[in-house]
Every structure is written in structure tokens, then in C-alpha cells.
Amino acid sequence: MEGGRGDGRGPLECRATFLRTGVVGGATGSAYLEVGRSTRMVVSVWGPRQRDRDGEGSSPHEMQLDCHVHLPFARGEAEEAAGSRGTERERTLARQLEQGILPSIQQDRLKKCCVEVQCTILESNGSDFTPAILCTSFALASSNIPLYDLMTSCTLVVVEGRILLDPTAAELARSEDEVSLAYMPSRDQVTFVQACGDWSERSFKECMDNCVDGCKKMRAVMRSFLVELGEGGGRPASHSLDYFQGGGEVCDQGPGAGEDDAGEKAPMSGGDDDEPRREGGGGAARFEESRVSEKLGNLVVADQDLDAELDTLLDV
Amino acid sequence: MATTGEDVWVAGVRGNVRQDGRENSEYRRITIQNGTIEHAQGSALVQIGDTKVLAAASLEIGEPREGRPKSGVVRVTVDCTLCYPVDGTNWRSYDRYGKDLASQVEDLYNGPRGSSKGVLDEENDLCLAEGQSVWCFTIDCVVLSDDGSLLDCLSLACRSCLCDVGIPKFEVLETNEVGPSGPEITIEEDPNQYWQLQCARVPVYVSLGLVETLWVYDLCKNEENHCRSRLTFGVDASGAIKQVVSGASGTCVNYSRNVANIIEAACLAGRKLLSSIDSVDQGKDQHLFHIGK
Numbered sequence: 001m002e003g004g005r006g007d008g009r010g011p012l013e014c015r016a017t018f019l020r021t022g023v024v025g026g027a028t029g030s031a032y033l034e035v036g037r038s039t040r041m042v043v044s045v046w047g048p049r050q051r052d053r054d055g056e057g058s059s060p061h062e063m064q065l066d067c068h069v070h071l072p073f074a075r076g077e078a079e080e081a082a083g084s085r086g087t088e089r090e091r092t093l094a095r096q097l098e099q100g101i102l103p104s105i106q107q108d109r110l111k112k113c114c115v116e117v118q119c120t121i122l123e124s125n126g127s128d129f130t131p132a133i134l135c136t137s138f139a140l141a142s143s144n145i146p147l148y149d150l151m152t153s154c155t156l157v158v159v160e161g162r163i164l165l166d167p168t169a170a171e172l173a174r175s176e177d178e179v180s181l182a183y184m185p186s187r188d189q190v191t192f193v194q195a196c197g198d199w200s201e202r203s204f205k206e207c208m209d210n211c212v213d214g215c216k217k218m219r220a221v222m223r224s225f226l227v228e229l230g231e232g233g234g235r236p237a238s239h240s241l242d243y244f245q246g247g248g249e250v251c252d253q254g255p256g257a258g259e260d261d262a263g264e265k266a267p268m269s270g271g272d273d274d275e276p277r278r279e280g281g282g283g284a285a286r287f288e289e290s291r292v293s294e295k296l297g298n299l300v301v302a303d304q305d306l307d308a309e310l311d312t313l314l315d316v
Numbered sequence: 317m318a319t320t321g322e323d324v325w326v327a328g329v330r331g332n333v334r335q336d337g338r339e340n341s342e343y344r345r346i347t348i349q350n351g352t353i354e355h356a357q358g359s360a361l362v363q364i365g366d367t368k369v370l371a372a373a374s375l376e377i378g379e380p381r382e383g384r385p386k387s388g389v390v391r392v393t394v395d396c397t398l399c400y401p402v403d404g405t406n407w408r409s410y411d412r413y414g415k416d417l418a419s420q421v422e423d424l425y426n427g428p429r430g431s432s433k434g435v436l437d438e439e440n441d442l443c444l445a446e447g448q449s450v451w452c453f454t455i456d457c458v459v460l461s462d463d464g465s466l467l468d469c470l471s472l473a474c475r476s477c478l479c480d481v482g483i484p485k486f487e488v489l490e491t492n493e494v495g496p497s498g499p500e501i502t503i504e505e506d507p508n509q510y511w512q513l514q515c516a517r518v519p520v521y522v523s524l525g526l527v528e529t530l531w532v533y534d535l536c537k538n539e540e541n542h543c544r545s546r547l548t549f550g551v552d553a554s555g556a557i558k559q560v561v562s563g564a565s566g567t568c569v570n571y572s573r574n575v576a577n578i579i580e581a582a583c584l585a586g587r588k589l590l591s592s593i594d595s596v597d598q599g600k601d602q603h604l605f606h607i608g609k
Contacts, residue, residue: 095416103568159430175430179560183571190569193547195560196428201583204557205576212571 005164005171007036014154014166014214017134019225021142029143033135035166038125041132043139044118051114063107064114067098069132071121093128094119100133100153100182100192106146115145126168127155129180129194138222142229149184150222151191154214156180156207158197163207165214179207183215325542329527336536343534348472348593350480358481358513362473365536366463371455371473373481377444378452381426387434388442389452390425392474394418396459396466418457421470424519424550424559435558436478439514444486451483464536467548471521472593478518482510516594519552519559522585529574531581545569547578551586553594 009015015036024030027044034040051064069090097119105115117139119132133153140147157167157175164171172178177197183190190212199207325335332339344365353359356372363369381389394414397407426434436442442451455474459466525532526545535543546563557579569575 091412092416092419099562157430173429175428178428188571188573190571190575192562193560193569194562195557196423197558198427198431199557201555201557201579204560204579208575208579 006168011162012165012210012214014217017218017221019135019138019222021138021229027143028145029139029141031135031139031142033131033138035131036125036168038123038168039131040122041124041135042120042122043132043135045136045139045143045145046116046118048110048113048115048145051112061111063105063110063112065098065102065105066114066116067094067101067119067136068117069094069097069119069121069128071124073122089128093132096129096192096194097132097136100129101136101140101151103189103191104137104147104149104151104184105140106148109146124169126166126172127180129153130155130166133182133192134218134222138225141226149186150219150226151182151184152215152218152222153180153182153192154211154218156211156214158207163210165210177207179211181208181211181215183212185216185219322542325539326527329530329532334532335538338534340530340532343589344536346472346593348476350476356477358477358479360473360476360480362469362476364465364469364472364534366461367465367469368460369457369466369469369473370460371457371470371477373453373455373474373477375481375483376452376454377449380443380447380450384432384434385447386443386450387432387437388440388450390422390434390436391452391454392418392421392425392457393454394421394457394459394470396462399459399462414459417467417470420467420559420561421455421474424471424521425474427558435518435552436513436515438517453478453481462537464538464540465523465534467521468523468534471519471550475515475518475520478513479515481513483513485509485511517552517554519550519556520586520590521548522551522582522589523548523563524578524582524585526569526574526578529570529577531578533585547582549579549582549586551583551590553587553590555583555587557583 005011007015017036018034020032022030023032023042024044027046028048030042030044032040032042048063051060071090097117101117117136119136121128121132124131130153133151137147137151141150154165155167156179157164157171158177159167159171159174160176167175175197177195177199179193179195179197181190182192190208195204195207328334329340334340334342336344338344345363347361347363349361351359352361352370353372357375358373359371361368361370378389380387394417396414396417397410400410402410425436436453444450455477457470457473459470522533523535524547525535525539525543526547527543532539532543535546540546540563544563545568547569548561548563549557550559551557569578
């Protein structure tokens with residue numbers, strides 16, 4: 001690997017990600033996410049319920065997505081010093097999360113409803129936005145809320161002229177340019193962009209392309225975790241590997257990706273050994289499994305619908 | 317069949333007609349008046365159609381930000397409680413909205429975290445004593461009315477009032493490392509000598525509404541309600557992209573088909589907008605923009 005990334009990753013390599021559903025009992029859906037063992041968060045989805053008549057947001061007939069972000073421990077020294085900056089960060093992140101995730105929900109089927117998302121970031125190393133989107137989308141997929149697609153996300157920075165995917169906090173602090181995207185792969189739609197830096201037209205397009213490739217890789221990882229859940233977790237490794245190679249056209253480092261995958265398995269088994277946690281969500285997890293496979297079915301149907309829709313559009 | 321207001325609007329955009337008679341690539345009338353507030357060091361009243369923003373810049377000597385010992389500081393506040401119907405406690409949400417807008421414009425001026433310079437530092441030397449004293453600008457904006465494209469109007473107002481700022485010529489005579497209240501500098505001031513802040517490379521926002529494979533410039537409020545997909549680019553006079561943010565309710569860009577065209581459209585608009593603003597004399601302050609293509 002080209003050096004300089006501290007953790008031995010290549011420039012376009014993401015950290016190993018671990019996802020698990022059914023961690024919050026009583027919620028409609030929930031998910032736990034770990035990225036590279038230094039970013040951890042829990043997202044729970046509540047509802048749909050009737051929306052507040054005078055709530056914030058668009059007209060009272062539309063669906064309302066109510067996002068809350070909590071950062072109980074994951075505060076940098078800067079925030080600690082500034083005191084109130086922590087809540088400012090929570091609020092900004094909640095707004096971004098809402099913007100990013102809303103287009104993936106089939107809002108027409110949830111009119112006048114409110115879906116509540118509670119995101120607790122336990123530990124954070126790098127961008128908060130990207131893992132929050134992944135985890136929320138995964139939690140939504142494990143609930144019964146109708147979606148168009150899994151929402152994926154990726155952050156890219158340019159440090160000393162080099163493009164780096166999935167930066168750590170140290171890399172973020174040194175970044176000259178920074179782009180965060182939320183992207184729905186099966187619809188090929190970018191639903192959220194946040195970028196800051198200095199680009200020409202060409203170089204900005206290049207950064208976007210790299211970021212979208214990162215999102216596509218992340219989709220492969222997320223789908224593999226969904227499939228594991230759907231299959232009851234029988235042979236997780238082989239499945240996730242298949243999916244990873246299935247998305248091979250977007251995967252620059254094939255063998256590297258395989259190793260990555262092995263890396264993901266390690267925390268997975270670690271999680272299973274953790275008895276109390278397992279017992280806590282055991283019943284719920286089994287219940288979720290059937291839902292998830294159902295959900296996967298829905299997703300596939302949605303894809304086909306879209307294809308048909310596209311075909312008719314193209315014919316016209 | 318067109319049934320709702322949104323459908324009508326989308327059909328209009330396909331036919332390159334909008335409700336107020338503009339084409340998709342046409343801006344509303346933009347008016348910039350400098351010096352509207354007599355006692356401010358720099359001020360501007362900017363109108364895009366019926367969107368009106370009043371901005372005033374004040375100047376002081378302060379400490380630089382951490383990690384940027386030589387660059388100036390820009391702070392922005394936005395008050396948008398005047399332009400919305402406020403009852404009960406919902407002023408809070410507008411208060412927050414104003415803060416969000418302000419932090420976004422601040423980010424535009426300060427650039428990404430890792431860079432050592434802000435936008436203003438590229439052309440101006442705002443450092444008095446490295447690591448101790450730099451020029452600090454506070455831009456206070458009041459939104460008088462919001463009829464869409466508020467960010468565009470805000471960024472134009474900030475840029476125009478910065479262009480209006482005259483900075484006294486100082487000579488730093490002595491720098492003491494430690495004083496009773498932090499570092500001290502001794503300066504000689506000539507009250508009649510001013511230099512004008514150079515703002516040619518200060519970016520402005522260009523907001524695009526996205527409809528299928530088409531894009532629309534300068535949405536008015538009504539159109540913003542119909543158009544959920546919006547993207548805002550911070551673009552400078554050379555067409556360089558400094559910042560990109562999604563619109564209020566998310567953006568749906570059909571990526572592989574559209575993205576190159578949208579980026580190109582935003583850069584083109586930024587270049588044209590700024591070149592025509594910069595080429596207009598102070599006295600003649602009304603222009604109408606048509607981006608073309």
C-alpha cells in the first residue's frame with residue numbers, strides 16, 4: 001500500500017464496517033454500526049405515527065422525518081472547550097441526516113405520518129455524516145417502512161493533492177478539499193452533497209466520481225449484511241464475499257477487498273461472543289430476520305419497477 | 317395531464333417557460349446599492365427580484381483563528397425573523413434557520429479545515445502581527461423579504477458590503493509578546509489613508525433547481541415549493557467551485573446522466589454573474605441577467 005494513511009489503507013480503501021440490526025428492543029427498527037473499530041453508533045427508528053399538526057417542516061399533509069442526533073461522549077476537545085458547540089453539531093448533523101435520508105423513503109405511502117430517528121453516536125473518528133446515513137438506512141431497512149433503496153454514503157478528502165476515501169479525524173483536519181455524498185445506487189441518484197474546497201469543473205467531477213464509487217462499494221457491504229440477516233447468519237462469510245465481488249466493476253482492489261471482508265468478520269464474531277448484548281436483542285433479532293428477507297424482496301421489486309419505469313421513459 | 321401546481325410548473329420548465337415569464341436560464345432583476353447604512357464601514361442592499369437582504373460589515377482588530385496565524389477572520393450573522401410570519405414560539409425555528417445560513421456563508425469564506433487561508437486572504441494582506449492580530453470582519457445581514465434564492469442574495473450582499481469596506485492604513489511599530497491583557501501591538505494610524513478590500517475572488521452562491529434532466533436558475537419562493545431538488549454551488553469569478561450544498565429538502569440528481577451538465581451550468585452562471593457585476597459602475601446599479609445556453 002502507498003504509505004501515509006497511518007492504518008495501512010490504500011487511498012481509495014474504506015475501513016471495515018460492521019452492521020447489526022435489532023439492538024434496541026421496542027423500536028420499529030434499529031441498527032448498530034462500527035467503522036474501523038473507532039466509530040460506533042446506534043440508530044433506532046420509531047413510528048410511523050401521526051405527525052404533529054404544527055410541527056416544523058413542509059405542509060402538514062407530507063410525511064415528516066424527525067431526526068435527532070446525540071453525542072453523549074463523542075465530542076472533540078474543541079467542542080468541550082466551546083461548551084455549547086456540541087449541541088450545535090448535533091443539530092447540524094440531524095438536519096443533514098434528514099435531508100440525506102428522506103428521498104429514500106417512499107413518502108407517498110406515509111402521508112401525514114411522522115417517522116422518528118434517534119441516532120446516538122458513541123464514538124467518532126472521522127466524518128459523522130457518512131456512518132450516520134449508513135446506520136440510519138440500515139435501521140430503516142430493518143423496520144417496515146417502505147423504501148426505494150438502501151441509502152449509501154461516502155466522504156472523500158484531498159490531503160496534499162491525494163484523494164482519500166473514508167478519512168479519519170486526523171485526515172479530515174488536514175483536508176484541503178472535502179466532499180460528502182449520499183447516494184442511492186439502484187436509482188443512480190445523489191440525494192445529498194456537502195462539499196467545501198477549491199475545484200475546477202473537471203476536478204470536482206473527478207472527486208464526485210470517486211465518491212460515488214465509494215458509495216457503490218459500501219452498498220455491496222450493506223447488502224451482504226442484509227443477506228446474512230435474511231439467511232439467518234448461517235454462512236455469512238461466503239455470502240458477503242460473493243456480493244463484494246459481484247460489485248467488482250466498482251472495486252479497484254479486488255484481492256484487497258477480500259481481505260477487507262475478512263476484517264469485517266472478525267468484529268462480527270466478537271460481537272457474537274458478547275453474551276449479554278446478544279441475549280438483550282436475541283428475540284428481536286430473530287423477529288427482524290424474517291422482516292429483513294421480506295424487505296429484501298421488496299427492494300428487488302422496487303428495482304424492477306424502476307427499470308420498467310425507465311424503459312417506458314426511454315421509449316417515449 | 318397537468319393537475320397540481322407542481323405538474324403545471326414542471327410542464328412549464330420542459331417548455332422553457334416559467335410562471336413569471338422567464339426562461340429557465342434567466343435571473344430576475346438584480347439590484348445592488350452600496351453605502352445604504354451611513355455609519356457602517358461597509359454596507360449593501362441587494363435585491364434579487366423580491367428577495368431583499370441588507371448587509372453591513374464592521375471591522376476590528378482581533379486574534380486569528382487557531383491554525384491560521386496570518387489570515388483574517390470573517391464572522392457572519394443572519395437575522396431572518398423579519399421576513400416570516402412569526403407567532404408563538406416558531407421564531408425559534410427561524411432563529412435557527414438564520415444561524416444555519418450564517419454558518420454556511422462563514423464556511424464559504426473560511427474554506428476547508430485543512431487549508432491555511434480563507435477566501436479574502438488570497439488577495440489581501442489582513443495580518444497585522446502574525447499569530448496575534450489580524451483584521452476581523454463581522455457581517456450582519458438582515459433578510460428583509462424572502463422570495464426564493466435567499467442564499468444567492470445573501471452571498472451577493474456579503475460580497476458587496478465587503479467591497480465597500482475601507483481599511484485604515486496602519487503601520488505596526490512594535491510587537492510585545494506578552495502584555496497584561498494578552499499580546500500587545502503598537503500601531504501608527506493615518507486617519508486619511510484607506511485601502512479598499514479586494515473582492516474579485518470572493519465567491520457567490522448559484523442555486524439551481526433540478527427537474528429531470530433540466531435545470532432552472534434563480535427560483536422564486538413559489539417555485540422552491542414545487543421543486544424539491546435543489547443544489548447550491550459557491551462559485552467564484554474564475555468559475556472555481558468553493559462549496560456545494562444540497563437544498564433544504566434533499567437533492568435528487570440523476571448522477572451519471574446529469575452531474576457534468578449541472579456542474580458546468582453552475583460554473584458558467586457564476587462566471588457570468590460576477591463578471592457583469594464587477595463590470596458595472598457604482599452609479600448604474602441595475603442589471604438583468606440571462607445566463608444563456
